[in-house]
Amino acid sequence: MSPRRSVAEARLTRERILQRGVAVASVEGLEGLTIGQLAADLGMSKGGVLGHFSSKPALQLAVLDAAADAFLRIVWRRAEPEQPGLPRLRAACEAWIDYLEHERGIFPGGCLFTTAAVEFDARSGPVRDTVARLHKLWRRLLATEVRTAVTAGELPHDTDPEQVAYELVGLFMALNQEIQLFAEPQAAQRTRNALNRLLAAG
């Protein structure tokens, strides 16, 4: 029925699978993402889907990578042009709020990284390790900007960058929950209130 596509078409097929996989995983989790359902959604056979990834864990890893690309594209690329330090950090946080509030097309079930972290934090294996690595990477990016802001005098000199990054992560997990579980319209404002206290010039 569906014979060989060109290599270019095959790449597009792979991207289609990953795009859908990211969306499904954000709703059902990385374990709840099943090959059969994914194939049915895309009008493909299970074999056709699995042909692009050797196994389910490999598919999960590819989905995580694709999601990380999307996250960085949405959040970081919008912060990067800003002045390093507080301006860039502020821009990143604003883009982060926007990501959680409005990127329902890509992540209809909310932040995939929060979902994946909670899902795999009590397990072991390559998926868990990748989740942890991505979280650490993001924390490092945040802490670096905080450190720059401190040396620039934009934040109090006794600020602990790791501490601020830690609190930022918690704040945005609360935002994700507020949006997904309670559909609370004040959620973004609450987050900005907390940010203003956390990132105050002191």
Added chain:
Amino acid sequence: MSPRRSVAEARLTRERILQRGVAVASVEGLEGLTIGQLAADLGMSKGGVLGHFSSKPALQLAVLDAAADAFLRIVWRRAEPEQPGLPRLRAACEAWIDYLEHERGIFPGGCLFTTAAVEFDARSGPVRDTVARLHKLWRRLLATEVRTAVTAGELPHDTDPEQVAYELVGLFMALNQEIQLFAEPQAAQRTRNALNRLLAAG
């Protein structure tokens, strides 16, 4: 093989199922909790387990109730004797830290409510509704203590109790993640640092 037990024994069996169910769900999630595995763990048949709960959703709801009982027993009963307001709030937070750090026997996979919230926040149905209800209940308890603390002058008079409760929830989600995903020994201290800022007399 296993004929009728007395009604008293049946109650104990039900409690055994729930205790194990809470532990498994904290690791695997409420969906990853399967009746067959639960039965095998307990040396029972699937029919024997399902006899105490009419369906899997009913089992999930019962597990949530049992977990809420345990959480309130561990955290709230240790805060309740304290003076209403800031002292009680501080005691609750300290017990909450302790719960996340040391109650691995009951919740070996970390806070079940965080897991369940992330797992069901993009779905619908009675399990999701119960998760949301329990979260709201806890937030209300926290906000009430904050409000008492404000009227007692223990916190600045312009403090928004809902805002503080919101930030507390995020802070403890970060703590749960730090413990489960990174096994970070400084996690509790980071949380206390943030608490001292958040609950400062101002």
Added chain:
DNA sequence: CCATTTAGCGACCGATCGGTTGCTATATTG
């Protein structure tokens, strides 16, 4: 003591899971 209730078992059901295999038919390569 006898009738009834019921905790729990074991076998079974259809559906779905992740995964494998053989095949088809086209794109690619020489």
Added chain:
DNA sequence: CAATATAGCAACCGATCGGTCGCTAAATGG
């Protein structure tokens, strides 16, 4: 143009999923 490589399909595998049903045998109530 001929030989080869390969994207994707269809059928199938054993395991497990949630759930049902008939049964047993002891606890319970009259």
